[in-house]
Structure formats: structure tokens, C-alpha cells
Amino acid sequence: MQQHGERAIAANAVRKTKGRTAWSRMLLNWELYLFIAPAFLYYLIFHYGPMYGIQIAFKNFIPTKGITGSPWVGFEHFTRFFESYYFWDLLWNTLSISLYELAVGFPLPIILALAFNEVKDSFFKRTVQTVTYSPHFISVVVMSGIIITFLTPSTGMIVHLVELFGFEAPQFLTDPRWFKTVYVLSGVWQGTGWGTIIYLAALSAVDPQQHEAAIMDGATRFQRIVNINIPAIFPTITILLILNMGGILSVGFEKILLLQNPLNMESSDVISTFVYRSGLLDAQYSFSTAVGLFNSVINAILLIAVNQIARRTSETSLW
Amino acid sequence: MASLARESTGDKIFVFVNYVFLVLALIIVAYPLLYVVSASVSDPKFVNSGEMWLLPKGLTFDGYRLVLNNPKIWSGYTNTIVYTLVGTALNLFVTLPAAYALSRSDFVGRGFFMGMFLVTMFFGGGLVPSYLLVKDLGLVNSMWALLLPGAASVWNIIVARTFFQSTIPKELQEAAHIDGCTNLRLFATVVLPLSAPIIAVMALFYGVGHWNSYFGALIYLNDESKYPLQMILRQILVLQEMSAEMTGVAVDSSVAIAMNNKADVASLVKYAVIIVSTLPVIVVYPFLQRYFVQGVMIGSVKG
Numbered sequence: 001m002q003q004h005g006e007r008a009i010a011a012n013a014v015r016k017t018k019g020r021t022a023w024s025r026m027l028l029n030w031e032l033y034l035f036i037a038p039a040f041l042y043y044l045i046f047h048y049g050p051m052y053g054i055q056i057a058f059k060n061f062i063p064t065k066g067i068t069g070s071p072w073v074g075f076e077h078f079t080r081f082f083e084s085y086y087f088w089d090l091l092w093n094t095l096s097i098s099l100y101e102l103a104v105g106f107p108l109p110i111i112l113a114l115a116f117n118e119v120k121d122s123f124f125k126r127t128v129q130t131v132t133y134s135p136h137f138i139s140v141v142v143m144s145g146i147i148i149t150f151l152t153p154s155t156g157m158i159v160h161l162v163e164l165f166g167f168e169a170p171q172f173l174t175d176p177r178w179f180k181t182v183y184v185l186s187g188v189w190q191g192t193g194w195g196t197i198i199y200l201a202a203l204s205a206v207d208p209q210q211h212e213a214a215i216m217d218g219a220t221r222f223q224r225i226v227n228i229n230i231p232a233i234f235p236t237i238t239i240l241l242i243l244n245m246g247g248i249l250s251v252g253f254e255k256i257l258l259l260q261n262p263l264n265m266e267s268s269d270v271i272s273t274f275v276y277r278s279g280l281l282d283a284q285y286s287f288s289t290a291v292g293l294f295n296s297v298i299n300a301i302l303l304i305a306v307n308q309i310a311r312r313t314s315e316t317s318l319w
Numbered sequence: 320m321a322s323l324a325r326e327s328t329g330d331k332i333f334v335f336v337n338y339v340f341l342v343l344a345l346i347i348v349a350y351p352l353l354y355v356v357s358a359s360v361s362d363p364k365f366v367n368s369g370e371m372w373l374l375p376k377g378l379t380f381d382g383y384r385l386v387l388n389n390p391k392i393w394s395g396y397t398n399t400i401v402y403t404l405v406g407t408a409l410n411l412f413v414t415l416p417a418a419y420a421l422s423r424s425d426f427v428g429r430g431f432f433m434g435m436f437l438v439t440m441f442f443g444g445g446l447v448p449s450y451l452l453v454k455d456l457g458l459v460n461s462m463w464a465l466l467l468p469g470a471a472s473v474w475n476i477i478v479a480r481t482f483f484q485s486t487i488p489k490e491l492q493e494a495a496h497i498d499g500c501t502n503l504r505l506f507a508t509v510v511l512p513l514s515a516p517i518i519a520v521m522a523l524f525y526g527v528g529h530w531n532s533y534f535g536a537l538i539y540l541n542d543e544s545k546y547p548l549q550m551i552l553r554q555i556l557v558l559q560e561m562s563a564e565m566t567g568v569a570v571d572s573s574v575a576i577a578m579n580n581k582a583d584v585a586s587l588v589k590y591a592v593i594i595v596s597t598l599p600v601i602v603v604y605p606f607l608q609r610y611f612v613q614g615v616m617i618g619s620v621k622g
Contacts, residue, residue: 026427031502032420036432039417042470043436049452050444056451067451112344118337128341130608132348137600139531141549142593145556146355149589157354160369193348201616221330246441254534258557272446279447280538292445300442 057290070286077290086274094270097256098248101184106244108188109195110237114225116196117203132193144258147186148173173259176267183256183268198240202233238316246303249295271295359383359590363583366590382591385584392595395548402547403529406466410525411518413471418479419506422487436473450538464539465532465547475521478617482517483510520614523607527600548596555592559585 026033052067057077059070081087112132119125138146150158151172162169172178206229214224253272260268271291279288303318311317326334353373358366362377370376386392421429443449449468458464487510495505511518533549540546554560604611 022427025425029423029426029502032423032426035416035420035502035506038413039436039471039476040432042413042467043439046449046452046468046470047439047443050448051442053444053448053451056448115337115340115344118334119341124341128345130605131345131352133608133611134352134601134604135348137527137531137604138597139533139549139552141531141533141552141556142597145552145589145593146351148557148559149586150351155367155369155586157351157358157369163369189348189351192344197612197615220327221333258553275446280450285447285451289445289447292447296442296445303441 054289054293056286057293059286061286061289063285073286077287078294080287081291081294086269089266090269090271090274093267094249094251094272097180097183097251097270100180101187101251102244102248104184105188105191105195106241108192110199110233112192113196113199113203113233114229116200117229118221118225129193129196132196134193135190136194138190140252140254140258143186143190144255147182147259151182173261174263176264179259179264179267183252183259187252187255199233199236202236203229206232234314235316238310238314239318242303242306242310242318245306246299248302249299355590355593359587359594363587367583367586379587382587383595385588386591386595391543391546391551391554392548392592394544395546395551398545399530399548402462402465403526405462406469406529407522407526409466409470410472410475411521414475414479414521414525415511415514415518416506417471418476419483419510421476421480422483423492436476440473453539459539460541460545461539462545465535466529468535469528469532472525475524478614479517479521481617482514487513516610516613517617519607520610520617523610524614530600552592552596556589 056067056070058072058074059067060073061067061070116125116129119128135143150156153159153169153171158172159169170178172182210228211224214228219227249271251270251272253270253276256268256270257273257276260273272295275288275292275295278284278291282288307317307319350373357371357373357375359382360378360380361371361375362379365371365376417432420426421433423429444452453459453464453468458467491509492505495509500509531549533547533553536545536547536550537553540550
């Protein structure tokens, strides 16, 4: 009865709003524009403003002449970047660190979430979750500090640990061959627990009846995970994979910057750290903007391409 | 559910393996954390030589004494608290009203605004144009250079919008309108009081972000007295600069007599400074975990 009444009111409201013209609805709700004004101005100034500034990638930016007053040079900065000897190294480092991170870091939260989901003892479950989520809240600076301290030759904890097992500890931070592994594994340590939350949310939506039916049919726990739980979180997996692919050229810039040193530069220098160095430290504004633009464009293309593939093959996509 | 059927031997093995896996994950994550805590109160000689493995050895609080006597740490702390409070207030002021407006289906132009915000998630001007903008606005070397460029996040706006859409009944809004209540009053007296959970989630996400951020300070601040805590930490932990004050304190105090080795002081200070700087987040985290998780879950609902 009450439900019926509510529905009538709702229907009435819809009819009323549809009847009005857009203009009168705008006038009626003029305050909503006041509500959105701060956000609108913020995005206009601090996000679209820099997009306007991108044009300096095609100019020779001279600070005294400003963005509009500087002379156009076309694709000169892009050509210089593509022809530079470090171009392929930067591209390779950026891509390989990203793909390495994706290959190791992407499946782990899924596995951990599936494992959490099988635990019935809620105290144990909550303890493990609280502990594994916690590194997420450590700042990049502190995280880098911990990595550096733990890996310092002769005094670091991990170095001692490696030696305890009878191996000789490598020069983790100064040997270029180790940089990517250090970067990726520390990221896994910090992010895996937190990454499970989104999959646990998807798993909580699984209908228990499916499991009951499967148990009746004699399915083992493992079979139920493979045939019920994994398909249930598959759309979430796809969405996160698309988002990750879209950011493939923007690897964790802040942590890399903090862990970089002249000795590991060969394998640690990525496009974003290069943009920071050439742009802000060496003040090559136009050149660095061109490099940054190249990076963003590739990211956008990847995002669109992967989204397209996902839409064709699995009917799950961002848009 | 599990009681419906007897657990088969295979299932028992599976459950056992699962527990072993999770205990292993627990140890891998917890051990380094415990190690840092123990190292911060241990004699650096034992830590550096690898004799301290889990429990503190040669108990000492000198590291904390050195850190807490350092004026830079205090100024960093003060600055970070100010930046976090002002920044979070600004974030909420921009995010909540915008999210509420976007949650209203009778808001003409919400598609336009949403689209405009979403584009910025996938495409931006990049580092140098952003830097030039902040410079042109005359914000360099001020607190506003750290706060204004990050005044809102699209993700958080979507999360808050989803919350408003799913928890504030439409009928309430209709009734308020019929009673002649303005949108402004509706938002202040009805919507916000009903939205305590999402306000908490937003404040936490933004607050932790401000507490942990350093990059804005690195590029926009020249004046060391304005540095947030993370920049001071960077000097100590990453650039390994033990400031004059720090070693100075060591030389003056009785601590120096106990440890005349500069490297020992440095390592002790590092562990202590990690704890001191992360403490506020660690202390509040277990109490607020529920809200953090809630925030991520609401965000994962497809909007």
C-alpha cells in the first residue's frame, strides 16, 4: 500500500519535471549552478588551462613573450626527441617497467581476494585484511626511504636476509639490472592488499544460491571458485585492466624519481622523470612539453584501443 | 552454506593451503613493518650488523629524542597539519556541492559538466604547462600552489555523487520543494546531515593525500620554512642529508658520547623518523578502515 503511494508520487514528480521546459527547470534550480561553480572553475583553470598551454610543444616558448607571443616551430621538438639517442631507452624503460608491474601486480590482488573470500573465520580474515591494507597508507617518500634503508649494502635488512640464506646480496640500488624488480616488488608489497577491496566488493554480490546449487552437484571448492567466483568478478577485472592499460606510459613517477640515482639511471629513467628533468630542472619548457604530450597521446590511444577490444570480445567496457 | 554438504578431503586440503597462503601473506606484509618499529628503538649497532631480527635489541629511545629535538621536523609537522586542514576543507567545499548538483536528475547540463570533468581523468596538459600556469598565477612559493591545483578529484566527485543518488530519497527533495525550501537550504539542512558517512570518507581520502604529498612542495616551494613534513623526510631518508641540527644535537648531548659514529646516528634517526611521520595515519587507520573500504566500494559501483 505504502509502496504504491510512493510510486504514485514518484510518477507524478517525473510527469511534472518532464512537462517543464529546460529553461524553466534551469531557473528553478539556479542554485545548483552555484553548487557546481567552484568545481567548474577549478577544472577550467587548473586542467583546461594547462591543456591550452600544450601549444608551447609546437612553439619555441620564450617566457617574456608568453604562450601566445612565442614563435611557432611545428614538430621540431618532437623530431628532436624521436631522433635523440635516449629515445629508445626511455621508451623501453617506461614500457618494460609498466608491463612488468602489470604482469606481477595485476593478478595478485585477484588471487588474494579469492583467498580472502574462502575464509569463514571472520577474526582471522579481518586481521589479515587490516595488516595487508595498511602499507597503502605509507607515503611515497617514506616507502622509498624504507626501500633504500632495507637495501643499503652491509646494513640493510633485506641484504642481511639474503646473506642469511647463503647468497651474496646484489647491489640492489646501484645495479641497473635490479632497479625494475625493486620497483615492482616494493609496489606489490604496498598495494596488493588494498587492491583486493574492489574484487571483494564484486565477490560479495555473488548469489549464494549459485554456490548451493553447485555444492548439490558435487562441485569442490576449487571448482566453485573457477566456475562461479572468477566469472563473477570478470567484468571488474576487465574494467581495471583497461584502466591500467590506459596508464601504461605513466608509471609511478614519484617513486621512480625518489629511487633514481646516477648509477641506476640506465634502467630507471622513464619518460615522466625525463620530462621533469628537462622541463623543470633544465628549463627546456617547449621540448619537455612535447615529450609529455607524446606520452599522453600514446596513453589515450592505448586506452581507446583496449577499450574497443574489450567491448568487442567481452561486452564490458568503460564507455 | 558450507554446512549444506560435508567437506570433501579435497576441500579440506584446499582450505588448509588457503590458510597457509594467507598466513604467508600476513608475515610478508607485517614483518617489514614490525622490523621498522623494532629498529627505531634498538641500538643501531645491532640493527646494522643484522643481529636484530624481530624484537628490539639494546633498547634505546635516542632516535626519538633526536627527531623530536629537531626544529625542522617540528616546522614540517606544523606546515603539514595546516596544509592538510586547509586543503581538506577546500576539497570538501569543491567536491560535495558539485557532487550533489550532479546527483540531481533535474539538473540541466549535468551531462556537460560530468563530461568536462571526466576528460581530465584521461588527458591533461602535463607537467610543464601546469607549472607555468601556477607560476603565472603568482602562486609559486605559497601554500596555495600545493592546494589549489588539487582542489578536487573526479574520482571522489563520482563517489560522492553515487552516494547522494543512492541514499538521499527523491521524495525528500520533492517535499522540500513543495514546502518552499530552497536548494541551498535543502543541501545545508537535509542533504549534508544525512551524508555523514560520505563526508567522512571524502575527508579521509583527501586528508591522507595531503599528509603524504611531497611533489607539489618539491616543484613549487623554495622556502624551506614552508616545507611540509614529507619534504623534510625526503632530505633525511632519500637524499640522506643529516641536517646540521641533527648531528649538532648529537654532539651536544650525552647521546653523542654513547654513539660517536655518525652513521649510527643517521640510521637510528631514519627509523625513528619513519615512525614519527607515519604515526598519525597508523594510529587512526584501524578505526577508520571501515570508512576507507566503504569509500572504495561505493566508487566501484558503476556510475
